Amino acid sequence: MGDRVTVDENPLLLERQVCFALAVANRSVLKIYRRLLEPLGLTHPQYLVMLALWETSPRAVKDIGHVLQLDSATLSPLLKRLETSGLVIRRRRDDDERNVDVALTDTGRDLRTKALDIPQAVVSALGADMTDLEELHAVLTRVNAAALRAESDG
Numbered sequence: 001m002g003d004r005v006t007v008d009e010n011p012l013l014l015e016r017q018v019c020f021a022l023a024v025a026n027r028s029v030l031k032i033y034r035r036l037l038e039p040l041g042l043t044h045p046q047y048l049v050m051l052a053l054w055e056t057s058p059r060a061v062k063d064i065g066h067v068l069q070l071d072s073a074t075l076s077p078l079l080k081r082l083e084t085s086g087l088v089i090r091r092r093r094d095d096d097e098r099n100v101d102v103a104l105t106d107t108g109r110d111l112r113t114k115a116l117d118i119p120q121a122v123v124s125a126l127g128a129d130m131t132d133l134e135e136l137h138a139v140l141t142r143v144n145a146a147a148l149r150a151e152s153d154g
Contacts, residue, residue, distance in 0.1 A: 032125045036118050040111060041085060045070075045078050047115070053088065054112045058103035061090070069148075087111060 014020055033044045042050065052064050065075045079102060082088045087108035093099045123133060 029122070032122055036121050040114055046082055049078055049082060050087065050108065050111065050115070053102060053104050053108065058101040061100045061102055064102060
């Protein structure tokens with residue numbers, strides 16, 4: 001049991017890994033969202049789609065996928081479930097049937113009012129200072145952009 005290496009000596013220590021910290025933070029924060037979104041009848045991925053549509057509706061499926069960084073195989077079932085729930089309508093474009101637009105229904109638009117409390121409820125549940133969360137968001141945005149660049153370069 002004498003194999004314990006100090007943090008400074010071992011770059012492979014679990015507690016030093018960015019991926020581990022991100023994974024744990026992701027699971028922890030999504031648990032909070034899951035609890036808050038359940039009364040709205042939304043999963044977290046569905047909530048992200050709705051956020052995109054509350055910004056702009058109708059919106060092309062390709063645009064939603066780009067904004068959320070989701071591929072078609074992941075996005076299509078989400079949209080189908082949202083449509084089955086009566087929150088969105090998918091329509092092929094008249095000018096190009098290969099393209100599909102997604103629009104909010106009245107029910108989908110009305111759900112926005114109920115969702116307005118979600119961001120503040122998450123902040124409260126985290127018990128974090130808003131400045132810290134804004135800084136974290138900025139850092140994660142830079143990390144995500146760098147990861148996308150690295151992926152496209154590789």
